[in-house]
Amino acid sequence: MPQVKRNKRGILHSAPIYIFLILVSLPIVIAYLWLFASSFSSKLTLGIFPKGLTLNNWRFLWSEIKLGLTAFESIWPVTLNSILLAGSITILEVIISLLAGFALSRMDFPGKDLIMKTTIILHAFPGVALLIALFYVLNFINLLDSIMGVVLVKVALELPMATWMIKGFFDEIPWELEWAAYIDGCNKFQLWYKVILPQIKPGISAVAIFAFLAGWSEFIYSYTFLFSSEHYTLAVFLKNLIGDFRFLDYGLLAAAGLFYLIPVIVFFLISQKSLMKINFGGIKG
Amino acid sequence: MRVILRDITKKFGTFVAVDNLNLNIHDGEFVALLGPSGCGKSTTLLMLAGIYKPDKGKIIFGNKNVTHELPKDRNVGMCFQNYALYPHMTVFENIAFPLKLRKMPRDIIEKKVNQIARKFHLDSLLNRRPSEISGGQQQRVALARALVKEPKILLLDEPLSNLDSGLRISMRAEIKKLQKDLGITTVFVTHDQTEALSMCDKIAVMNKGTLQDFDTPEKLYSQPKNQFIAEFIGNPPMNFLDVVCIREGDKVYLKGTSFKIELPERAKREFAQIQNGEKVILGIRPENLKLTSEGQNTVKGEIYVVEPLGRDKLVNVKIGTNRIKVIAPQDYNGNMGENVFVRLDMDKIHLFSSEDGNSLRMSA
Ligand SMILES: Nc1ncnc2c1ncn2[C@@H]1O[C@H](COP(=O)(O)OP(=O)(O)OP(=O)(O)O)[C@@H](O)[C@H]1O
Numbered sequence: 001m002p003q004v005k006r007n008k009r010g011i012l013h014s015a016p017i018y019i020f021l022i023l024v025s026l027p028i029v030i031a032y033l034w035l036f037a038s039s040f041s042s043k044l045t046l047g048i049f050p051k052g053l054t055l056n057n058w059r060f061l062w063s064e065i066k067l068g069l070t071a072f073e074s075i076w077p078v079t080l081n082s083i084l085l086a087g088s089i090t091i092l093e094v095i096i097s098l099l100a101g102f103a104l105s106r107m108d109f110p111g112k113d114l115i116m117k118t119t120i121i122l123h124a125f126p127g128v129a130l131l132i133a134l135f136y137v138l139n140f141i142n143l144l145d146s147i148m149g150v151v152l153v154k155v156a157l158e159l160p161m162a163t164w165m166i167k168g169f170f171d172e173i174p175w176e177l178e179w180a181a182y183i184d185g186c187n188k189f190q191l192w193y194k195v196i197l198p199q200i201k202p203g204i205s206a207v208a209i210f211a212f213l214a215g216w217s218e219f220i221y222s223y224t225f226l227f228s229s230e231h232y233t234l235a236v237f238l239k240n241l242i243g244d245f246r247f248l249d250y251g252l253l254a255a256a257g258l259f260y261l262i263p264v265i266v267f268f269l270i271s272q273k274s275l276m277k278i279n280f281g282g283i284k285g
Numbered sequence: 286m287r288v289i290l291r292d293i294t295k296k297f298g299t300f301v302a303v304d305n306l307n308l309n310i311h312d313g314e315f316v317a318l319l320g321p322s323g324c325g326k327s328t329t330l331l332m333l334a335g336i337y338k339p340d341k342g343k344i345i346f347g348n349k350n351v352t353h354e355l356p357k358d359r360n361v362g363m364c365f366q367n368y369a370l371y372p373h374m375t376v377f378e379n380i381a382f383p384l385k386l387r388k389m390p391r392d393i394i395e396k397k398v399n400q401i402a403r404k405f406h407l408d409s410l411l412n413r414r415p416s417e418i419s420g421g422q423q424q425r426v427a428l429a430r431a432l433v434k435e436p437k438i439l440l441l442d443e444p445l446s447n448l449d450s451g452l453r454i455s456m457r458a459e460i461k462k463l464q465k466d467l468g469i470t471t472v473f474v475t476h477d478q479t480e481a482l483s484m485c486d487k488i489a490v491m492n493k494g495t496l497q498d499f500d501t502p503e504k505l506y507s508q509p510k511n512q513f514i515a516e517f518i519g520n521p522p523m524n525f526l527d528v529v530c531i532r533e534g535d536k537v538y539l540k541g542t543s544f545k546i547e548l549p550e551r552a553k554r555e556f557a558q559i560q561n562g563e564k565v566i567l568g569i570r571p572e573n574l575k576l577t578s579e580g581q582n583t584v585k586g587e588i589y590v591v592e593p594l595g596r597d598k599l600v601n602v603k604i605g606t607n608r609i610k611v612i613a614p615q616d617y618n619g620n621m622g623e624n625v626f627v628r629l630d631m632d633k634i635h636l637f638s639s640e641d642g643n644s645l646r647m648s649a
């Protein structure tokens with residue numbers, strides 16, 4: 001069959017490309033392999049080959065862990081904090097970007113252009129440069145050392161991007177669709193619920209996914225604005241695990257790191273399809 | 286249901302999109318809103334649907350003032366140029382949507398949708414999404430969706446402009462037949478004068494937001510009220526020549542740069558108001574011109590280009606600074622650059638004021 005022949009030749013032709021790609025991605029693959037292997041073994045030989053299978057590294061799931069002077073009864077309260085942080089960021093970001101995106105796409109009001117331009121600038125602004133200013137602000141409104149404070153900061157910084165994304169989805173809905181819905185007998189609420197929302201569902205899931213992942217991996221603001229250990233999130237917890245190099249337990253670190261990674265992978269597998277549908281600012285790809 | 290628009294004005298900011306529009310549409314009439322792009326046709330239609338609120342004036346359906354009623358309470362069906370089908374619903378759900386919103390029982394909805402789907406030959410497509418059917422099919426779905434709720438008024442915004450020319454011509458007949466069968470008052474927006482002439486009972490010609498005339502196709506064609514209507518209706522469009530009116534005794538002549546022709550009795554009566562020495566615009570349709578040999582009351586010109594149209598030929602003739610189009614028989618064999626003489630059917634001429642473009646016909 002000619003197709004098979006073509007395939008063989010194709011493989012020959014693309015072999016150098018594959019080899020190159022494999023070489024380039026090798027370090028990442030090895031890193032993940034190391035993470036996985038070392039979390040289940042007491043010792044590693046030759047870097048990635050485990051020796052002595054054990055679940056001891058995963059003990060943080062059921063027993064107390066000491067970090068310097070503070071002891072955590074288990075990792076679950078910390079995980080809960082991370083979920084709370086990422087979840088709140090997601091909900092807030094979706095709601096606000098939905099409203100803002102709608103206004104920017106569908107309504108005419110003075111200063112709209114200016115708002116859209118500043119939105120882009122805000123997105124380009126490096127958030128780290130704001131650390132000290134934000135510290136003062138949070139202190140002033142009494143939200144220092146509170147998860148909600150970090151949520152607000154993170155949402156504010158992520159919002160421009162999310163708003164633009166949602167705006168793009170609104171832009172693609174023709175006015176005629178709304179008009180047709182009104183003429184068919186919709187009231188305002190039915191229009192939203194039955195016609196508009198289904199059109200921007202991929203946009204909402206995209207924003208939600210990005211917001212959740214960003215919240216989950218959020219580190220710098222949590223690290224700076226959260227001091228008490230009962231507010232620690234997973235990222236900060238991991239950092240503190242590494243904190244004291246003299247007593248660094250690589251097995252424990254690997255297991256905790258993997259634990260931190262699981263929700264991200266699961267989330268990504270579920271939401272892959274929606275992610276593929278995104279086109280930023282309405283530009284078709 | 287009869288539809289009355291009274292002194293309707295619609296502004297967008299300071300821009301006047303529709304200016305003091307008055308229309309009186311009888312029950313069951315098929316009316317076209319005709320005009321060039323941007324003249325306010327869609328705006329007018331959307332005011333009828335209740336999407337836009339007029340800034341001034343009244344809209345009356347039957348005996349009821351509906352100016353302030355919401356679209357859902359007006360019972361109109363509308364079909365948009367881009368069809369505006371709901372992308373997330375199947376064809377069935379699209380057609381059923383207006384009925385569902387009226388909380389009709391499930392089995393009646395099903396019956397009605399199936400019935401209308403059969404009528405529009407959509408039976409086999411009911412489970413597809415709008416993106417999975419052709420443009421012509423989408424258009425039929427849009428029509429079915431507009432008609433399934435048995436509206437009192439049907440509004441069509443250029444429903445044929447996205448179809449290929451063959452389909453467009455067959456859909457013209459379909460829609461006309463449908464309208465007559467249902468006897469539904471219909472307003473049809475188009476910028477294609479052939480469509481308006483061939484389908485509608487009456488045509489409202491609009492330009493730059495103002496109504497030019499509202500009359501039957503025949504009347505608009507044979508006695509256009511102004512130069513805009515004369516040029517817009519008819520294909521190929523009417524020819525225009527700049528002339529001066531000269532009265533000598535009881536004879537009236539039209540004098541151009543290179544010709545002088547006499548008005549016959551009938552035209553003299555029709556255009557009796559024209560003064561001696563007045564500059565006017567002579568309008569005449571290509572089919573009322575004939576290429577002949579030199580003679581009395583002919584105009585001399587030079588062939589600019591010949592366009593064969595299949596059934597006949599369209600000869601472009603240069604007369605002074607004006608250029609006119611003449612319909613000639615298929616076997617006409619004049620060449621570019623040759624001199625020709627054009628005879629005008631003087632009973633079919635139109636004269637317009639060179640100041641405001643209004644017709645100078647007395648009865649108008
Ligand atoms: N929402 C709006 N805001 C501002 N101006 C508008 C709006 N809608 C229409 N216009 C203007 O009003 C005028 C009339 O528009 P309309 O859509 O009624 O034209 P139309 O006759 O339907 O033209 P077309 O044949 O191109 O569809 C246009 O000049 C248009 O630019």
Ligand SMILES: [Mg+2]
Nearest residue numbers: 326327328442
């Ligand atoms: Mg229009």
